[in-house]
Amino acid sequence: MGVSVYTVANDRFFPGLVGLVTSLRVNGHTGPIVVVDTGLTPAQVEALSDAATLIQAPADLRKHYAFSKPFGPLERPDDLMLFIDADILCVRPLDEIINQVQLGSIVVFEDIGRPGQTAETWREWEERLQIGGLEPRTYVNGGFFAVPRASGIAFFQALADGVERVDPHETHIGAADEDLSLPFFILDQDVANALLASPEFRARTVTLPYRYAPHAPFRGVRVDGDLTCVDDAGTRPFFLHHALQKPWLEPLPSNPYTQLLVEYVHHPAAPVVDERELPLFLRRGHVAFIAREARSTRGTVRSRVRGKLGLRPFLQKKTQHLLQR
Numbered sequence: 001m002g003v004s005v006y007t008v009a010n011d012r013f014f015p016g017l018v019g020l021v022t023s024l025r026v027n028g029h030t031g032p033i034v035v036v037d038t039g040l041t042p043a044q045v046e047a048l049s050d051a052a053t054l055i056q057a058p059a060d061l062r063k064h065y066a067f068s069k070p071f072g073p074l075e076r077p078d079d080l081m082l083f084i085d086a087d088i089l090c091v092r093p094l095d096e097i098i099n100q101v102q103l104g105s106i107v108v109f110e111d112i113g114r115p116g117q118t119a120e121t122w123r124e125w126e127e128r129l130q131i132g133g134l135e136p137r138t139y140v141n142g143g144f145f146a147v148p149r150a151s152g153i154a155f156f157q158a159l160a161d162g163v164e165r166v167d168p169h170e171t172h173i174g175a176a177d178e179d180l181s182l183p184f185f186i187l188d189q190d191v192a193n194a195l196l197a198s199p200e201f202r203a204r205t206v207t208l209p210y211r212y213a214p215h216a217p218f219r220g221v222r223v224d225g226d227l228t229c230v231d232d233a234g235t236r237p238f239f240l241h242h243a244l245q246k247p248w249l250e251p252l253p254s255n256p257y258t259q260l261l262v263e264y265v266h267h268p269a270a271p272v273v274d275e276r277e278l279p280l281f282l283r284r285g286h287v288a289f290i291a292r293e294a295r296s297t298r299g300t301v302r303s304r305v306r307g308k309l310g311l312r313p314f315l316q317k318k319t320q321h322l323l324q325r
Contacts, residue, residue, distance in 0.1 A: 001080060001102065002031060003079065004073075004082070005029060005031070005084055006034045006035075006036070006076075007020060007036070007085065008036040008038055008069055008071075009035055009036075009037070009038065010040060011040055012039075012249065013086045013246070014044045015248040015261070015278060015279065016086045016242070017035065017048070018265050018270060020085075020086055020088055020089060021271065022265065022271070023090040023091065023260075024084075026267060026269050027091070027092060032053050032076070032078070033051065034076050035053065036068050036069075037054045037055065037056050038057045038061075038062050039062065044277060047271050047272060047277065051271040057071055058071070064173050064187075066163050066171075066187045069188055070156035070159045071160075073153070074160065077152070079148070079149050080098060080101045080146070080147075080148060081146070081147050081148075081149065082094070082097075082145070083144065083147075083156075084143065085241065087241065087242045088144065088239050088240065088242070089264065090238065091228055091229045091239065091240055091260065092228060092236055097146050097208075097238065100206055101147065105206045106145065106151060106196070106201060106204050107147075107205075108146075108196065108208070109208050109209075109212060109239075110139070110140060110207055110208065112141075112210060113139065114139040114186070114190075116179075116181040116182075116185070117139065120183075122197075124184075125183060125190070125191075125197075128166070128183070128184070129165060129194055131195070133198065133199045134194060135197055135202060137202065137205075139193055140192070140196065141213065141241065142188050144213060145192070158195050159188065162195065166184045166191070170183075171187040212237050212239070213239040213240075213241055214231070214237055215241045215243045215244075216240075216247075216255060216257060217255050218240060218257065227264070227267075229260075240256055247261070250299075251295040251298040251299040252295075252296070253300040254292070254296040254299075258292075262282060262292070281295050
């Protein structure tokens with residue numbers, strides 16, 4: 001039975017993409033890794049040519065990641081299909097997830113939360129997407145979906161159709177403000193949650209707890225042993241998800257993801273990458289080590305200031321609650 005992994009990336013996500021591809025191979029995935037290319041450079045494509053199958057996203061789907069996400073599974077379907085965001089590292093073999101999908105389940109992970117979600121949100125989702133009979137359920141993250149072929153094709157086609165129904169000005173793409181009361185502000189993730197609550201998909205959807213795929217800053221999670229992690233309760237995650245800010249795009253405090261990203265990028269199983277394609281802090285050598293330390297320090301200072309604003313207090317509080325359950 002074939003198992004394929006799908007992701008989407010452009011040149012800005014290349015460091016995370018290399019980490020994802022390598023971490024999957026290290027943790028036992030031997031099947032195809034299909035990368036939907038939305039703007040990788042020729043050098044990046046060459047570096048990945050032996051490690052993954054790259055397919056070009058059509059021009060009309062390059063307008064935003066949310067639109068290109070369903071393209072890979074629909075273009076190259078397999079018996080079992082795992083969509084994984086390019087800002088995720090695999091830190092544990094996926095056999096348990098694969099086994100559930102083989103039984104017909106759709107496997108997803110609990111999200112950190114959806115600020116602004118109310119009963120009206122569910123009604124808006126029903127009306128705007130024209131899918132009646134939604135039953136409110138745990139809000140899940142849009143960075144991972146594991147699906148069997150038949151229901152997976154139906155799900156990704158519905159996701160593609162759903163995001164096209166939404167006006168980008170009502171989402172994080174085009175909204176004037178960060179208004180999470182807008183029912184589709186998180187676009188593809190909101191559409192996916194509506195679909196998974198619908199009669200067509202909800203009975204077969206299995207939602208794994210947040211602790212199995214925690215988000216940055218990974219409170220209570222530490223690197224343990226050889227490229228693995230464990231949290232304070234002894235749980236070993238399948239994934240680390242660096243949602244929101246990306247450590248290769250801006251300075252952030254050191255965390256388990258950033259520590260392991262360095263290890264995976266330079267692992268013997270990693271694609272051969274010209275170091276000029278990597279930011280300094282991800283390169284080898286003493287200068288790169290100093291850059292990592294300085295970057296982490298800058299990130300710590302910035303996080304203390306920015307932590308007083310916006311979503312960060314909510315996310316910190318919610319993360320702590322999820323880890324204590």
